[in-house]
Amino acid sequence: MLLNASEIEQFDRDGYISPVSVLKNDEVAGLRDQLETVEARQHGALYPEQRSKSYLLFKWLHDLVQDPRILDPVAQLIGSDILLWNTLFWIKEAGSNSFVSWHQDTKYWGLSSDQVITAWIALSDAGIDEGCMRVMPGTHRGEVLSHEDSYHDDNMLTRGQEINLEDKEMEAVYMPLKAGEMSIHNYRLAHASGPNIAADRRIGISMHFMPPDTRQIVGNWDCAMLVRGQDIYSNFESTPIPACDFDPEAVAFHKKASKAVNEVLYKGAAVNDAKL
Numbered sequence: 001m002l003l004n005a006s007e008i009e010q011f012d013r014d015g016y017i018s019p020v021s022v023l024k025n026d027e028v029a030g031l032r033d034q035l036e037t038v039e040a041r042q043h044g045a046l047y048p049e050q051r052s053k054s055y056l057l058f059k060w061l062h063d064l065v066q067d068p069r070i071l072d073p074v075a076q077l078i079g080s081d082i083l084l085w086n087t088l089f090w091i092k093e094a095g096s097n098s099f100v101s102w103h104q105d106t107k108y109w110g111l112s113s114d115q116v117i118t119a120w121i122a123l124s125d126a127g128i129d130e131g132c133m134r135v136m137p138g139t140h141r142g143e144v145l146s147h148e149d150s151y152h153d154d155n156m157l158t159r160g161q162e163i164n165l166e167d168k169e170m171e172a173v174y175m176p177l178k179a180g181e182m183s184i185h186n187y188r189l190a191h192a193s194g195p196n197i198a199a200d201r202r203i204g205i206s207m208h209f210m211p212p213d214t215r216q217i218v219g220n221w222d223c224a225m226l227v228r229g230q231d232i233y234s235n236f237e238s239t240p241i242p243a244c245d246f247d248p249e250a251v252a253f254h255k256k257a258s259k260a261v262n263e264v265l266y267k268g269a270a271v272n273d274a275k276l
């Protein structure tokens with residue numbers, strides 16, 4: 001499952017790689033079933049606060065983020081000492097208008113490193129009709145662009161933050177994925193996604209990995225999970241290991257962790273409409 005030299009070169013030049021095969025069909029079906037069983041118990045949806053730092057709530061996700069098929073390519077890109085900062089669910093229901101406006105995550109996550117990367121794994125097909133991600137190649141090497149907060153109801157981002165790319169949209173590249181595949185992008189790369197006009201839900205999980213010398217420079221406290229190698233810096237508090245889904249100790253920690261992420265993401269915002 002290792003990346004080849006031209007994929008690594010593309011990642012450096014363009015800021016993304018897609019698709020990378022990770023899970024077999026039966027594995028995808030098993031994970032989707034675990035997620036949808038929880039949703040069914042909760043009247044059909046995750047609660048907003050369950051979208052982030054969810055590897056503390058779901059044992060299966062805690063296991064998934066340590067899968068060598070995900071970590072081997074990540075290690076090729078950022079080195080063999082790896083912290084997981086966050087995971088986020090990105091679920092667009094069939095026929096929904098949910099979208100993600102053009103943005104760069106560097107602007108909002110409060111992380112000091114240029115090397116933070118997002119691995120986004122599909123638990124259902126995520127093609128153009130399903131509203132897959134689009135990226136603007138090379139923007140990870142430029143400035144952090146100016147963002148406006150729109151607070152659009154259908155925008156899945158916390159503040160509906162948006163870069164105006166106007167005439168550049170033609171240069172954007174779609175990253176369609178089959179269920180079980182992932183894309184990887186640098187968190188400074190401008191990215192967006194459109195509505196889901198297909199008949200199935202689009203279920204994605206983003207996993208945010210960083211080298212351990214990264215610091216949280218906006219929030220007073222933050223946590224992360226060491227998924228490979230060593231952390232000689234201890235800039236982030238280590239997260240507990242959930243023994244099962246909704247392990248009480250991990251759930252209590254998740255409350256503090258997701259609140260801390262929420263405070264960083266909404267720092268300076270006019271409105272906190274608690275999308276996470």
Ligand SMILES: O=C(O)CCC(=O)C(=O)O
Binds near residue numbers: 090105118120133192
């Ligand atoms: O799922 C999407 O469409 C957007 C995801 C995203 O913005 C991210 O993973 O950083």
